[in-house]
Amino acid sequence: PVIHRADYRPPEWLIPQIALNFALSLDATKVQSTLKVRRNPAGDATTQLRLNGDALEAKAITVDGHPHNDWHMDGSDLVIDLPGDAHDIGIETLIDPTANTQLSGLYASNGLLCTQCEAEGFRRITFFPDRPDVLSVYSVRMSGDKAAFPVLLSNGNPTDSGDGPDDTHWAEWHDPWPKPSYLFALVAGDLVANRDSFTTMNGRKVSLAIYVRAGDEERTDHAMRSLIASMKWDEDVYGREYDLDIFNIVAVSDFNAGAMENKGLNVFNTRYILADPETATDGDYDAVEGVVAHEYFHNWSGNRVTCRDWFQLSLKEGFTVLRDQQFSADRGSPPVKRIEDVRVLRAAQFPEDSGPLAHPIRPDSYQEISNFYTATVYNKGAEVIRMMTVLTGMERFLKGTSLYFDRHDGEAATCEDFVKAIEDGAGIDLAQFRRWYEQAGTPKVTVEMAHTGSTVTLTLTQTMAPTPGQPVKQPMVIPLRTALFDRATGQHHGEELLVLDQPSQTFTFEGFADAPVLSINRGFSAPVEITAPITADDLVFLAAHDDDPFARYEAMQQLIVRHLVAAISGTMSDAERAAGRAAIGDAMGAILDDTALDDLMRGELLILPGEAYLAEQLTRADPTRIFAEREGLKRWLGETLKDKWLALHDRCSAVPYSLDAAARGARKLKTQALVHLAPADPAEAAARAKAQYDSATNMTDRQSALMVLCSLSVAEREAALADFHDRFAGNMLVIDKWFSLQAGSLNPNATEHVKALAQHPDFTMANPNRVRALWMAYAVNAQAFHREGGEGYRLIADLILRLDPINANVAARFVSSLGRWKKVDETRAALMRAELERIAAAPTLSRDVREQVTKSLEG
Ligand code: ARG
Numbered sequence: 026p027v028i029h030r031a032d033y034r035p036p037e038w039l040i041p042q043i044a045l046n047f048a049l050s051l052d053a054t055k056v057q058s059t060l061k062v063r064r065n066p067a068g069d070a071t072t073q074l075r076l077n078g079d080a081l082e083a084k085a086i087t088v089d090g091h092p093h094n095d096w097h098m099d100g101s102d103l104v105i106d107l108p109g110d111a112h113d114i115g116i117e118t119l120i121d122p123t124a125n126t127q128l129s130g131l132y133a134s135n136g137l138l139c140t141q142c143e144a145e146g147f148r149r150i151t152f153f154p155d156r157p158d159v160l161s162v163y164s165v166r167m168s169g170d171k172a173a174f175p176v177l178l179s180n181g182n183p184t185d186s187g188d189g190p191d192d193t194h195w196a197e198w199h200d201p202w203p204k205p206s207y208l209f210a211l212v213a214g215d216l217v218a219n220r221d222s223f224t225t226m227n228g229r230k231v232s233l234a235i236y237v238r239a240g241d242e243e244r245t246d247h248a249m250r251s252l253i254a255s256m257k258w259d260e261d262v263y264g265r266e267y268d269l270d271i272f273n274i275v276a277v278s279d280f281n282a283g284a285m286e287n288k289g290l291n292v293f294n295t296r297y298i299l300a301d302p303e304t305a306t307d308g309d310y311d312a313v314e315g316v317v318a319h320e321y322f323h324n325w326s327g328n329r330v331t332c333r334d335w336f337q338l339s340l341k342e343g344f345t346v347l348r349d350q351q352f353s354a355d356r357g358s359p360p361v362k363r364i365e366d367v368r369v370l371r372a373a374q375f376p377e378d379s380g381p382l383a384h385p386i387r388p389d390s391y392q393e394i395s396n397f398y399t400a401t402v403y404n405k406g407a408e409v410i411r412m413m414t415v416l417t418g419m420e421r422f423l424k425g426t427s428l429y430f431d432r433h434d435g436e437a438a439t440c441e442d443f444v445k446a447i448e449d450g451a452g453i454d455l456a457q458f459r460r461w462y463e464q465a466g467t468p469k470v471t472v473e474m475a476h477t478g479s480t481v482t483l484t485l486t487q488t489m490a491p492t493p494g495q496p497v498k499q500p501m502v503i504p505l506r507t508a509l510f511d512r513a514t515g516q517h518h519g520e521e522l523l524v525l526d527q528p529s530q531t532f533t534f535e536g537f538a539d540a541p542v543l544s545i546n547r548g549f550s551a552p553v554e555i556t557a558p559i560t561a562d563d564l565v566f567l568a569a570h571d572d573d574p575f576a577r578y579e580a581m582q583q584l585i586v587r588h589l590v591a592a593i594s595g596t597m598s599d600a601e602r603a604a605g606r607a608a609i610g611d612a613m614g615a616i617l618d619d620t621a622l623d624d625l626m627r628g629e630l631l632i633l634p635g636e637a638y639l640a641e642q643l644t645r646a647d648p649t650r651i652f653a654e655r656e657g658l659k660r661w662l663g664e665t666l667k668d669k670w671l672a673l674h675d676r677c678s679a680v681p682y683s684l685d686a687a688a689r690g691a692r693k694l695k696t697q698a699l700v701h702l703a704p705a706d707p708a709e710a711a712a713r714a715k716a717q718y719d720s721a722t723n724m725t726d727r728q729s730a731l732m733v734l735c736s737l738s739v740a741e742r743e744a745a746l747a748d749f750h751d752r753f754a755g756n757m758l759v760i761d762k763w764f765s766l767q768a769g770s771l772n773p774n775a776t777e778h779v780k781a782l783a784q785h786p787d788f789t790m791a792n793p794n795r796v797r798a799l800w801m802a803y804a805v806n807a808q809a810f811h812r813e814g815g816e817g818y819r820l821i822a823d824l825i826l827r828l829d830p831i832n833a834n835v836a837a838r839f840v841s842s843l844g845r846w847k848k849v850d851e852t853r854a855a856l857m858r859a860e861l862e863r864i865a866a867a868p869t870l871s872r873d874v875r876e877q878v879t880k881s882l883e884g
């Protein structure tokens with residue numbers, strides 16, 4: 026069934042209070058739920074109370090303390106006939122956490138019991154109106170074996186605990202803040218805590234704890250520092266204070282997503298908590314900091330103000346992603362953070378916007394909401410709110426967010442409520458801007474520049490391709506930070522904000538004796554694609570001189586993208602290829618030599634545009650040609666700039682390990698040096714990678730060295746992989762890296778390696794991290810996945826079919842890789858479609874996979 030945003034109705038019943046009593050056991054947990062139900066005056070009149078369930082059996086239903094027989098099942102929902110307006114309902118359910126391989130609801134993970142309720146997991150625990158606009162005060166009691174479950178946690182504050190009969194104990198928790206069911210959490214198991222505390226701006230002392238399995242606690246300090254920094258930052262920047270006496274985090278190794286913002290009890294995937302220099306890369310450190318902040322920030326953007334329905338998901342996710350991006354920028358280098366965020370957007374979201382699963386950040390319909398936890402809702406959602414900050418400035422924007430939090434505290438709100446609060450608080454008209462919530466697709470802006478006398482005229486035209494269900498698009502509001510550079514002085518005449526809100530618009534600038542160099546969409550002020558009359562020479566100029574670091578990066582990217590797109594399309598003569606390469610080589614050489622650049626930023630300027638982003642620039646392309654041209658350029662740069670790469674690797678290898686920016690920059694550059702040297706001089710690269718691997722004191726150096734060895738067919742490859750596996754045996758997160766490196770490798774035998782790894786004793790379909798480590802790395806490895814004959818497609822389709830009954834949520838995430846058939850050559854497109862058809866023909870499919878496959882075939 027398709028659920029439509031337009032069909033929203035307020036709940037018929039409210040549940041002001043719920044009491045839950047859990048008799049815990051790994052395979053038979055008894056749940057007694059007591060609901061205070063009250064008729065909602067704003068709801069439709071009915072004598073029936075509908076409670077959602079999923080794979081639950083109802084037993085022992087009572088109304089106002091008496092056994093009640095007037096109920097029936099409607100599909101998986103429990104429908105109870107109720108005579109009056111206010112009742113107490115009692116329901117008992119029995120669940121098997123060990124059999125719960127979907128990891129939604131209450132499940133077992135290595136002897137631990139934990140929950141994941143967003144979006145619709147609570148209905149797998151007990152019958153309830155499992156929708157985000159029903160807010161209740163939760164009281165939780167749990168009891169269980171003391172040895173198996175020494176730690177008993179839930180939301181809010183602990184209120185009482187004690188010993189029970191037969192070596193059991195119990196605990197009670199109370200959460201004073203009304204919350205929707207998706208924010209409920211319970212954890213029980215043998216855990217140890219890293220403890221600290223934080224005193225809020227109004228002097229509330231908050232006890233902080235990060236719970237992990239014994240032995241992992243030494244790797245939680247970075248997460249704890251990140252949490253404390255987040256709490257302070259949200260006070261300083263957004264004026265948001267924490268609101269309970271206790272804040273707990275639990276890390277579990279079996280988890281579908283990254284982490285979950287349950288009130289006062291965040292549950293995390295271990296990969297976003299555990300970090301130490303030996304086992305975590307610099308990227309892992311950043312991810313931990315960002316996700317800890319993200320979940321903490323949800324306490325206001327998500328929990329205190331929650332969502333009316335799941336169509337509003339970007340209300341909390343887009344805004345919270347923006348907040349975690351701003352936090353991480355403040356903690357490190359703002360331009361480098363901006364470049365990384367844009368790279369993610371282009372690699373993950375732009376393809377979504379141009380493919381069969383395209384949807385607005387606020388979707389109009391869905392079949393399975395789990396399929397809408399997407400880069401569009403999250404990352405484009407953040408870009409849309411970021412554009413509001415560009416239009417208003419941060420100060421006025423924060424007036425808007427303060428109004429939003431004041432106005433809607435304790436409510437289940439809508440995206441419209443957010444936009445209205447920004448309009449009112451910041452004093453801006455966002456009427457047309459709202460189209461960013463309504464229309465899917467990435468706008469394309471074409472720029473024309475004319476220079477007559479001393480006047481420069483820019484003509485900006487916007488278009489947006491049709492997306493499924495939206496054949497015709499209306500013009501968007503596109504804020505473009507723009508500067509015009511004087512070639513002679515290398516300076517610009519001041520940055521201006523051009524707001525394009527018509528199909529086509531003209532802007533004029535005075536005082537230019539010569540035609541200037543255009544720098545547009547600086548800082549990536551709008552998530553659009555730009556086509557502008559900037560020559561290769563101008564791009565080289567901007568890559569060297571633009572005072573906006575993002576614009577420098579962008580100029581470098583455009584220089585390379587244009588060259589590669591022409592090369593891939595086969596429209597390039599040998600002379601043009603030589604000239605294009607020379608321009609790129611000169612620009613890179615200048616970046617390698619530029620002493621004013623910090624190394625983190627230098628690393629960004631040296632990174633070649635990704636294959637997914639290159640594919641976006643082409644209507645239809647053979648993915649192996651994209652790969653071959655990109656590798657060809659890399660090899661040429663490796664050869665041409667060889668001495669510089671070698672000197673860079675030497676210089677950076679002398680920098681001792683620390684987490685400061687200079688040392689991290691050095692490690693990033695070592696990777697870039699090896700990556701460019703590998704195709705140019707495999708023997709030299711292998712020798713250097715082996716030496717770097719053997720002497721590594723940290724995972725960043727070790728992993729990048731292993732990645733390079735892995736891509737080469739050299740003797741050192743096997744030895745290093747074996748050493749890595751032995752050295753980190755038992756550390757699940759590092760063994761995940763071992764799988765990923767091989768599955769994502771440029772090695773020509775990657776497909777054979779992956780098939781063997783799927784049979785490795787360490788591989789399991791039960792752990793989402795392990796499945797992603799092997800198969801997601803493979804699905805995004807273009808040269809392997811798209812290998813001739815369609816074997817890659819068949820492997821991924823087989824995976825989807827086998828994983829679907831075990832974990833539908835994770836299985837559905839793999840469908841989009843097969844759904845990109847319109848973007849590849851006809852031969853491959855037919856093979857990809859055939860695999861989608863094969864999945865569609867399976868006798869049973871989850872709603873998750875069914876929705877994605879059907880939409881992917883419709884195109
Ligand atoms: N709200 C969580 C976060 O963004 C993610 C929950 C994921 N749930 C899902 N069904 N995929 O922090």
Ligand code: ZN
Pocket residue numbers: 319323341342345
């Ligand atoms: Zn989130």
